[in-house]
Amino acid sequence: MRYHLTLFALLLCVSLSAQTENRTLKFESENGYWQINAGYFLPVTTKFPFTRYTTDTLGLPPRRFGISPSREIEVDGVNYSYYSRPAQLARATDPSNWWAFKLGIRRTFSYGLSLRIEVFRTNAI
């Protein structure tokens, strides 16, 4: 009787171990997992070339911001339209305070493919 109980316990342990191992191994190969992710990010490289919207802008609006001229001045019969420069230039001189945060969900499919949807907030665009 004791022999059978010992054998049963041993088999049970082996079975549980195998199941645990099997679950671990097949985790990634099994399709249909959701993944919730969150992260905090800092800049590693930056490149901020700018188009200047200063005294010679002459009616060309800033491309990234659909704004109107801040002021129009006529000098010697020429109309000058002035645009305030994008604020990124001021910020680019001090990148130490940049940050980004992301929160997302991802659905894994077969062959290692996954679809990801994230929401983010950052002060670097």
Added chain:
Amino acid sequence: MLGNNDGFQATQDTLSATGQQIGFDYTFMRNKRFQIQLGLSARFSTVTQSFSQPLFTVPDLGYEEPIGIPTQFLSRRARDNDMAIQVDLLYRITPSFSVGLEFWRQLDRLNQLSGSFIGLDAKYWIPAGNLF
């Protein structure tokens, strides 16, 4: 602070973006504790640009005095959509929890702004049948 020589002076400003990313990823090195994911995503963001004390001068044309920018310029919002690529290096602490190092770089359509970020990322994995 910007100088007066280019006609614009702003004593302080903020710029932030809030939005969504939708992307696809491909996972390398599956069934390992270490994983690498490569992803491409589209970003749909709303940019908020604020000036606390904007001033506008025109020294080149002799207008040296600051000109106040109308109130509506103190804060403006615009859509700013672009793309991003990212590489994820994951370490599976448990089958359902992983931490990772994520690198992502923005791809700006207008080539005016771009930047690379690296950050810490935590992921929790749930079998699809147990989430909803």
